């Protein structure tokens with residue numbers, strides 16, 4: 001692992017993740033686009049009282065950006081604050097970069113607060129399916145939730161991005177325990193690490 005000037009925030013995240021970062025990562029040298037779902041006027045799921053999905057997604061995106069940066073990857077973000085973005089804004093920006101893959105970060109929601117599980121979505125069968133499957137493969141075991149598999153879903157953001165893309169609905173934010181863990185500040189790390197592992201899995205192959 002190449003560490004030059006490690007930002008304080010990276011040190012914090014790495015230490016809170018029990019220093020599992022002592023090897024070379026296959027994301028090193030790759031360019032990755034992170035799309036934090038929703039934002040601004042669009043809160044995403046509101047089924048976790050006191051925490052909107054849009055804010056939890058952005059928090060995960062920043063944590064994942066730090067991990068990827070420490071591992072030597074270059075990261076682009078479709079949003080870095082609470083902006084309202086259309087799907088077109090997102091894929092137009094993504095296509096303008098030289099990012100190789102795009103991960104759209106979402107959390108699921110249900111009015112049934114007992115429901116939980118992890119799901120991956122792909123749009124372009126040829127480009128997205130293998131990528132989605134690779135990123136999703138360890139989500140269930142990493143996060144300790146039921147695997148709801150991967151599904152074809154026509155989303156503007158990943159459909160119109162010209163390279164491999166996936167939406168990961170990592171867990172249900174609406175789930176009572178998940179909601180508490182996110183609000184306690186711990187679950188965002190778990191999701192960021194699970195996505196980080198999934199991206200390394202893709203670039204390994």
Ligand SMILES: [Zn+2]
Pocket residue numbers: 037038044045053106107108
């Ligand atoms: Zn969402």
